[in-house]
Amino acid sequence: MPNSLMRSLRKLFKVKRTEQEMERELRLHLEMEAEENVRRGMAPEEARLAAMRSFGGVERFKEECRDVKRNRPLETLWQDAQFGARVLRRNPGFTLVAVLTLGLGIGANTAIFSVVYGVLLRPLPYQQGGQLVVLKQQAPLARNDNLNFSVKEIDDYRAQNRTLADLAEHHSMVFTLFGGPEPERIQAAVVSANFFELMGVTPLLGRTFAPSDEAHGAEAALILSHQYWRRSHKGDPNIVGRVFRMNDRPHTVIGVLPPLPQYPNENDMYMPTSACPTRSREEFITNREARMMRVFARLKAGVSEAQALADLSTIAGRMKETYPDAYPANLGFGITLASLHKELTQGARPTFLLLLCTSGLVLLLACANTANLTLARLMKREREFAVRAALGAPRGRIIRQLLTESMLLSLIGGALGVLLAAGSVRLLVNFAARFTPRAAEISLDNTVLLFTLVVSVATGLVFGLLPALSTRRSLIPSLKEGGQSAAGAGRQRLRGALVVAQVAVSFALLVGAGLMLRSLFNLQKVNPGFDPERVLVMRVTANWSKYTTVQQYRDLSLRLIERARALPGVLSAAMASTYPLNPLGLANGGFNRNFQIEGRPPNPNEPEPQVDFRVASADYFQTIRLPLLKGRLFTEADDAQARQVAVINRTMARHRWGAEDPVGKRISFDQGRNLVTIVGVVGDVRQYGLNREPTDELYRPVRQTGGAGNLLVRTTVAPSVMMVQLRQAVYAVDPENAIDQAQTLENVRNESIASPRLTAALLGIFAALAVFITAAGIAGVMALTVSQRTHEIGIRMALGASAGGVLRLVLRQGLTLVFVGLALGVAGAFALTRMMSTLLFAVEATDPLTWLAVALALAAVAALACFAPARRATLIDPLTALRSE
Amino acid sequence: MAKTKSDLLQGTLDMLILKTLALEPMHGWGVSQRIQQISSGVLNVNQGSLYPALYRLEDQGWIESEWGASDNNRQAKYYKLTRAGRKQLDEETANWQRLSAAIEQVLQAG
Numbered sequence: 001m002p003n004s005l006m007r008s009l010r011k012l013f014k015v016k017r018t019e020q021e022m023e024r025e026l027r028l029h030l031e032m033e034a035e036e037n038v039r040r041g042m043a044p045e046e047a048r049l050a051a052m053r054s055f056g057g058v059e060r061f062k063e064e065c066r067d068v069k070r071n072r073p074l075e076t077l078w079q080d081a082q083f084g085a086r087v088l089r090r091n092p093g094f095t096l097v098a099v100l101t102l103g104l105g106i107g108a109n110t111a112i113f114s115v116v117y118g119v120l121l122r123p124l125p126y127q128q129g130g131q132l133v134v135l136k137q138q139a140p141l142a143r144n145d146n147l148n149f150s151v152k153e154i155d156d157y158r159a160q161n162r163t164l165a166d167l168a169e170h171h172s173m174v175f176t177l178f179g180g181p182e183p184e185r186i187q188a189a190v191v192s193a194n195f196f197e198l199m200g201v202t203p204l205l206g207r208t209f210a211p212s213d214e215a216h217g218a219e220a221a222l223i224l225s226h227q228y229w230r231r232s233h234k235g236d237p238n239i240v241g242r243v244f245r246m247n248d249r250p251h252t253v254i255g256v257l258p259p260l261p262q263y264p265n266e267n268d269m270y271m272p273t274s275a276c277p278t279r280s281r282e283e284f285i286t287n288r289e290a291r292m293m294r295v296f297a298r299l300k301a302g303v304s305e306a307q308a309l310a311d312l313s314t315i316a317g318r319m320k321e322t323y324p325d326a327y328p329a330n331l332g333f334g335i336t337l338a339s340l341h342k343e344l345t346q347g348a349r350p351t352f353l354l355l356l357c358t359s360g361l362v363l364l365l366a367c368a369n370t371a372n373l374t375l376a377r378l379m380k381r382e383r384e385f386a387v388r389a390a391l392g393a394p395r396g397r398i399i400r401q402l403l404t405e406s407m408l409l410s411l412i413g414g415a416l417g418v419l420l421a422a423g424s425v426r427l428l429v430n431f432a433a434r435f436t437p438r439a440a441e442i443s444l445d446n447t448v449l450l451f452t453l454v455v456s457v458a459t460g461l462v463f464g465l466l467p468a469l470s471t472r473r474s475l476i477p478s479l480k481e482g483g484q485s486a487a488g489a490g491r492q493r494l495r496g497a498l499v500v501a502q503v504a505v506s507f508a509l510l511v512g513a514g515l516m517l518r519s520l521f522n523l524q525k526v527n528p529g530f531d532p533e534r535v536l537v538m539r540v541t542a543n544w545s546k547y548t549t550v551q552q553y554r555d556l557s558l559r560l561i562e563r564a565r566a567l568p569g570v571l572s573a574a575m576a577s578t579y580p581l582n583p584l585g586l587a588n589g590g591f592n593r594n595f596q597i598e599g600r601p602p603n604p605n606e607p608e609p610q611v612d613f614r615v616a617s618a619d620y621f622q623t624i625r626l627p628l629l630k631g632r633l634f635t636e637a638d639d640a641q642a643r644q645v646a647v648i649n650r651t652m653a654r655h656r657w658g659a660e661d662p663v664g665k666r667i668s669f670d671q672g673r674n675l676v677t678i679v680g681v682v683g684d685v686r687q688y689g690l691n692r693e694p695t696d697e698l699y700r701p702v703r704q705t706g707g708a709g710n711l712l713v714r715t716t717v718a719p720s721v722m723m724v725q726l727r728q729a730v731y732a733v734d735p736e737n738a739i740d741q742a743q744t745l746e747n748v749r750n751e752s753i754a755s756p757r758l759t760a761a762l763l764g765i766f767a768a769l770a771v772f773i774t775a776a777g778i779a780g781v782m783a784l785t786v787s788q789r790t791h792e793i794g795i796r797m798a799l800g801a802s803a804g805g806v807l808r809l810v811l812r813q814g815l816t817l818v819f820v821g822l823a824l825g826v827a828g829a830f831a832l833t834r835m836m837s838t839l840l841f842a843v844e845a846t847d848p849l850t851w852l853a854v855a856l857a858l859a860a861v862a863a864l865a866c867f868a869p870a871r872r873a874t875l876i877d878p879l880t881a882l883r884s885e
Numbered sequence: 886m887a888k889t890k891s892d893l894l895q896g897t898l899d900m901l902i903l904k905t906l907a908l909e910p911m912h913g914w915g916v917s918q919r920i921q922q923i924s925s926g927v928l929n930v931n932q933g934s935l936y937p938a939l940y941r942l943e944d945q946g947w948i949e950s951e952w953g954a955s956d957n958n959r960q961a962k963y964y965k966l967t968r969a970g971r972k973q974l975d976e977e978t979a980n981w982q983r984l985s986a987a988i989e990q991v992l993q994a995g
């Protein structure tokens with residue numbers, strides 16, 4: 001069978017040659033026969049004729065030979081394709097419109113599918129990634145769903161579990177790396193030596209950790225992430241063996257990782273636990289409550305997540321019993337686990353599935369439109385098909401011809417789509433990176449191309465089959481002169497139905513895009529509680545091996561403020577532990593601390609009060625224009641020797657003190673040993689996203705704490721101009737300071753809503769495409785209707801119908817379709833927008849204003865699309881119309 | 886005895902072509918000449934049906950073709966038996982022998 005298939009394929013491409021070959025072979029045969037005849041004694045001319053006679057009819061013979069070959073589907077297909085290509089070439093307008101619409105539709109789907117496949121469907125790039133899970137200790141009563149793990153706890157789980165093949169720890173820290181041109185702030189993951197073995201990762205260069213690297217006192221080893229290696233070391237192939245200085249000791253690069261999605265955060269490099277100054281401290285290792293690490297595990301083969309969870313919960317229960325002090329009842333301590341795949345992709349799922357749905361709908365629209373165009377063309381080709389049928393072509397053959405043509409169109413469209421998708425894949429990777437660490441895995445690989453091929457073929461079938469099946473069985477009307485105007489009522493109904501469907505789908509897409517836009521508008525309108533204009537932020541990381549005491553850190557912060565404030569063009573400068581909409585805060589949430597309120601005995605049945613704890617210098621509030629509502633802000637007098645003070649936000653004041661004045665009230669973070677007096681109340685800030693309600697917030701002054709890591713500056717000039725001077729100022733304070741994440745606060749704010757903005761933009765593009773396609777569809781159908789009703793309209797006008805009457809007549813027909821479409825669209829939009837509820841901010845999925853506006857806008861566009869053909873109808877000259885029959 | 890020319894039985898042409906090509910690769914005209922020669926002129930191959938048969942056999946994969954130089958240096962299309970064709974020839978030969986033996990028996994009995 002494969003043999004014969006190969007033969008068919010070979011022959012398919014040899015059709016032309018075979019025809020020539022046949023000719024040559026035949027000529028040769030006749031020549032030989034004639035020569036033979038001459039040898040027998042005939043005159044040359046007589047010999048030639050005798051040869052011809054003995055052969056029989058040459059043309060009949062050729063036809064017979066062709067028949068032998070023709071009776072094969074592939075060659076029929078080739079003929080159909082050639083004929084189809086000719087037909088398409090002869091109709092460049094139709095072909096262009098169809099290929100463009102299909103190309104856009106298929107391109108959109110290819111692009112979105114490449115994202116969905118790369119992120120949601122493709123197996124993780126780890127060996128048997130399906131077995132990998134992330135463990136999470138939780139304290140639901142303290143509203144903490146990720147408590148992290150202490151070394152002691154990890155030891156317990158490792159020793160006692162019966163369901164895990166292996167278990168590895170991971171935490172991420174910031175260090176300053178020396179050895180490059182500038183001190184570099186790097187994010188380093190500290191992992192147990194078995195981490196990469198557990199994940200099943202083979203290094204790109206060098207090796208991964210061995211148990212000896214983790215031994216106490218071992219030489220510090222580094223493995224670079226692929227991204228960092230490419231970014232900071234330009235993919236240096238000789239990096240292995242290079243030594244950097246960090247934490248006052250040499251660190252040697254032993255390997256480079258392949259590109260991998262990193263969870264829970266992006267890290268520049270990996271080091272074993274023994275190299276981390278915090279993790280290797282004896283008092284850290286022995287403290288059961290020093291919870292800093294995350295835990296990854298691989299399930300034993302055949303063990304389900306539920307079985308593992310039951311096993312781990314037993315261990316957690318045992319720990320609670322054995323060490324009741326470390327697990328107070330008001331935590332509600334427990335453990336849970338989730339597959340790594342889910343952890344890596346859950347942020348992306350709703351948005352990506354929504355986009356896949358919408359791009360699919362756009363493709364359906366493109367199909368409907370092309371089907372519509374094909375139908376219109378069919379009416380013109382009616383006679384061609386009737387003649388072919390009359391000459392003996394079976395109906396199946398004609399349908400096959402039409403299908404081949406549509407398939408040809410959709411394949412060309414698919415090729416165009418792949419080009420479009422290839423052009424947009426870079427953009428989409430950046431887009432997806434906002435939702436998932438897996439974005440780098442997105443590409444137009446074979447699976448995606450196969451998907452495109454399948455979609456193209458299916459598309460061709462859908463929009464080809466509809467018109468093809470409508471070809472009539474009876475030919476007689478088509479062959480009769482003037483048969484066209486009487487024919488095709490069923491087809492006209494089909495075209496009407498297609499328009500209705502297009503309007504319905506467009507409506508659903510427009511409502512989706514409209515809701516997303518409204519939501520985005522609401523986000524931008526939201527009062528963030530601060531003024532981001534002309535504020536510059538940068539993260540300053542000290543080489544902390546040089547700064548060992550709290551005072552040293554504090555002094556560094558104060559010196560940075562001083563230097564920055566002295567710069568011309570700087571209005572105010574501040575240091576703070578974080579700033580509003582800081583991307584790290586968006587990703588990881590706040591720094592919550594438990595506290596006690598003086599005079600309120602703790603209730604053991606209730607979780608202790610918690611507050612999002614921040615450090616800020618006196619000018620922080622002024623720098624970001626955070627208004628003071630009550631009391632006072634920090635002053636220079638609030639130093640380490642003075643009374644401990646704090647400023648809280650309005651939400652906390654209401655939440656904890658209600659109508660009471662919180663100014664002067666005292667709280668404690670250490671069970672009453674030290675008391676902190678609240679001296680002021682400031683406004684609320686949307687710290688963790690413009691869509692998130694403010695939480696309880698508390699600020700402590702830099703002068704009473706260990707300093708802070710972010711420099712904020714309000715400038716009188718455009719802030720970006722100040723960037724260079726500000727950097728110089730930071731290096732002037734200490735050349736070993738590392739600077740990163742330097743940007744304007746305005747930019748920070750815009751970045752924080754970049755994903756809804758991009759989602760809205762994509763939906764908007766899809767919806768615009770849909771409306772455009774639909775309008776073109778409506779205009780096309782109406783134009784055809786008018787041209788088919790020319791005769792009838794002519795009679796009406798001859799009988800006295802006014803131009804307005806004719807206009808109404810045509811508009812009524814068109815708008816009826818539109819309104820039926822809108823009614824159906826409402827149902828479709830309900831289904832689509834239900835998927836969106838998690839993506840919307842301050843607008844209901846059923847927001848009546850959006851729905852109404854969209855319906856009106858779509859009706860207006862549709863009316864406009866009907867209007868041009870309707871107007872043409874009023875210009876019909878009754879005399880010409882009547883004579884034309 | 887005057888020789889009478891016989892038309893070929895339906896289906897036997899294929900077998901004869903295969904048999905002829907089993908001897909050596911040959912072009913179409915050669916096949917028709919050879920069949921006539923070997924059958925001492927009794928079997929007359931209708932040249933009009935020779936080529937469709939050749940194409941059909943090629944299509945079924947029993948023979949394959951190739952352009953080559955003929956005796957007097959003209960380009961001719963040579964056909965030769967494939968392995969599948971050889972098997973087919975054996976089968977058809979066996980069939981034919983069974984059939985002709987049976988016919989022989991019937992005729993003898995009469």
